[in-house]
Amino acid sequence: MFSIAAYDSLTFTQLHQSAMKNIDQLTVLVTGASSGIGYALALQLAQQGATVIAWGRNLQRLQILAAQHHRIQIEAVDISQSLTLKTAIHQLQKKHNIDLLIHNAAIQHACQLEDPNYDTNHILEEISTNLIAPIELSRLFLPQLRQQAATRILFISSGLALLPKKESAVYCASKAAIHSFAEALALQVRDSSIHVTEYILPLVDTPMTANRGSGKLTAHDVAERIITSLQEPPRATIYLGKAKLLPFLLRFAPWIARRALQT
Numbered sequence: 001m002f003s004i005a006a007y008d009s010l011t012f013t014q015l016h017q018s019a020m021k022n023i024d025q026l027t028v029l030v031t032g033a034s035s036g037i038g039y040a041l042a043l044q045l046a047q048q049g050a051t052v053i054a055w056g057r058n059l060q061r062l063q064i065l066a067a068q069h070h071r072i073q074i075e076a077v078d079i080s081q082s083l084t085l086k087t088a089i090h091q092l093q094k095k096h097n098i099d100l101l102i103h104n105a106a107i108q109h110a111c112q113l114e115d116p117n118y119d120t121n122h123i124l125e126e127i128s129t130n131l132i133a134p135i136e137l138s139r140l141f142l143p144q145l146r147q148q149a150a151t152r153i154l155f156i157s158s159g160l161a162l163l164p165k166k167e168s169a170v171y172c173a174s175k176a177a178i179h180s181f182a183e184a185l186a187l188q189v190r191d192s193s194i195h196v197t198e199y200i201l202p203l204v205d206t207p208m209t210a211n212r213g214s215g216k217l218t219a220h221d222v223a224e225r226i227i228t229s230l231q232e233p234p235r236a237t238i239y240l241g242k243a244k245l246l247p248f249l250l251r252f253a254p255w256i257a258r259r260a261l262q263t
């Protein structure tokens with residue numbers, strides 16, 4: 001029984017944590033699970049006992065993921081297509097109560113606007129996948145999430161949300177918009193037990209960044225750090241690796257950050 005004495009001995013943080021489900025009790029939707037960080041997140045969450053619904057477009061790679069663990073259920077869903085997305089959400093909600101929603105899928109076209117091979121379709125693809133889909137997923141999952149105790153919405157974002165680079169202008173803009181949206185969404189749900197966290201990542205070694213940069217974190221490492229953070233009291237923003245320097249650099253020496261990224 002829960003006595004007053006026991007209550008007195010609990011700190012606020014402990015109370016908060018006690019409301020959180022253990023990983024092995026979670027049902028998780030991971031978008032973009034066919035590759036990179038999403039793949040690592042889906043696999044590690046399943047290995048820790050969560051039921052994982054893994055979405056991506058490439059069915060073959062999703063099947064390889066599903067073969068790694070029996071707790072992973074896969075579905076090929078192109079989240080940039082609004083009707084496909086709505087149908088997939090509807091089907092999923094008939095079968096599962098999601099208590100952890102991970103917005104991970106994204107696409108990045110690394111080019112300049114005047115590149116002759118870059119056109120309206122590329123812009124629409126980036127904005128639909130990186131911005132509209134997570135907004136729509138959040139909107140359509142909120143009623144279900146509100147009915148459960150202690151649920152979370154995670155946005156896998158980037159340092160480029162705070163400091164854009166020359167190439168990938170649309171990608172950077174989509175991440176900046178996600179940064180703003182995550183903050184506003186957190187305000188909309190602050191009367192509930194839904195917690196919203198944005199993860200600001202540095203360069204990570206995945207197909208998205210193939211042949212680019214050095215000193216990258218591995219997708220495995222990033223997934224491990226994200227999952228560890230789920231067992232801690234929720235925070236609005238979590239910076240990983242070198243991205244931890246960004247808020248300080250942007251405040252006290254923005255020219256250093258700009259020189260590193262924008263030249």
Ligand SMILES: NC(=O)c1ccc[n+]([C@@H]2O[C@H](COP(=O)([O-])OP(=O)(O)OC[C@H]3O[C@@H](n4cnc5c(N)ncnc54)[C@H](OP(=O)(O)O)[C@@H]3O)[C@@H](O)[C@H]2O)c1
Nearest residue numbers: 032034035036037056057058079105106158203204206208
């Ligand atoms: N890698 C980095 O350095 C880095 C840094 C900061 C932030 N991030 C963020 O981390 C997240 C994961 O990126 P990553 O590096 O792991 O990239 P990745 O290996 O290229 O994986 C991207 C995932 O998104 C999925 N995806 C793309 N378009 C989709 C669509 N229309 N519908 C459904 N799924 C779609 C892909 O599925 P298919 O392959 O099946 O199409 C793939 O599973 C992204 O949000 C990215 O912005 C990455």
